[in-house]
Amino acid sequence: MASSAPSVVPPAPADPNALAPAVWPEGARRDEHGRLVVGGVDAEALAARFGTPLYVLDERVVRERAARFRTALDEAARSIGSEATVYYAGKAFLSAAIVRWVGEEGLSVDVCSGGELAIALAAGADPARIGFHGNNKSVAEIERAVAAGVGAIIIDSEIEIERVAHAAAAAGRVQRVRLRVNSGVHASTHEFLATAHEDQKFGVPLSRAVEFGTRIRAHASLDFLGLHCHIGSQIFDSAGFAESAERLLAVHAELARLAPLPELNLGGGFGIAYTEADDPAPIERIAAGIARSVEAACRVHDVPVPKLAFEPGRSIVGPAGITLYTVGTIKPVPTDDGWRHYVSVDGGMSDNARTALYGAAYTVRIASRASDAPAALVRVAGKHCESGDIVVDADWLPHDVAPGDLVAVAATGAYCWSLASNYNHQPRPAVVAVRDGEARVIVRGETEADLLARDAGIAAPGVGAAGPETSDQATATGGTTA
Structure with missing residues (x-):
């Protein structure tokens, strides 16, 4: 498995020990000994107690980001006479602790499998505040969600209309549903592409939304809440959301003229900074831009502004996490421009598959000490039997990085543990929560x-x-x- 994107080498930093505030968990710092401190706990103490590789999650940062996103999106909705429901997208990272944290900060929970539903319910989530996604929900999963009283099932295909209706009727319930549609908008960072059609496994064509919405309404066992759309990931501004909202509201208006349609779910995909090159707009600015676009589209189509719903995941938990590794082998390799040091660590693609899968870029720093040595270009490699087993494709560390050093990779709170595997029979690491100088395991390591x-x-x-x-x-x- 090889990286899907060419290497992009960031400029050499003036100080390879520096921690960019936008990249590292808020409050991360170096102590008087040069050790990385997150959540009031130093990295060496964490590694000594729990071992490496180790996922570390700052609880306070997760909670503060959850509260900030809920407030920003709700205030933006209220500015146009509406309100917002914010779901935490559990696929980013889900555990009992996370369910409780986001719930206590006012967020609902979005799940997309029977296993995620089981975790959310076992953690005490209110079923009425759970949304259930998935392009291939089994009949058993649908029946379980209906029986549990899940607040909304997102219908992802024509065949699911009958499946959910039958399950609800058999249980003697009226199940609330949304219909996922493809708006033809594909967004990432500050760019988006608008097309007439989408060729993907999720959702139904926007051109058939009125037809399918009418079919949903024909079932007495279904309560049609509204349309749902997800346009992409790592979105840094509101432009793509605005275009998608305009397209969705044109169809929403047709359906609303036939019968009340209370909601519009615009999905998630809000981006974070993995490196200093990433510059996502503040959520307050993005939320305000989305709200203005929704209000303008509703005015054009002469419909009341619906209630809004959103599904942030990465943007809540991603910046709160780091992964700690212990350095093993150091291997200088000649390149066309000089030398690159391969710094091999005791984890790899089994605990962070994103670099191999997507060519994702990350930031790495020595966590156990600071150094006065000049910066050296490094590639952080894993220990797996794959040439594409890369954790950090290109970054800079002090030239004296050595076996036994502890290194930290930033912004690994999302899609690292959730994509982890036992490749090469590597046990999956523990997840440790830190807060106010205390640390505790929230997911046991294998x-x-x-x-x-x-x-x-x-x-x-x-x-x-x-x-x-x-x-x-x-x-x-x-x-x-x-």
């Missing part, structure tokens, strides 16, 4: 014993030779606990 316990061909202690009949061993858990 051990080699966990990996062995799931293999039915390996004898478990006190059980004998494992086989298909001893599959209960697959439920074994382990890892570091606080």
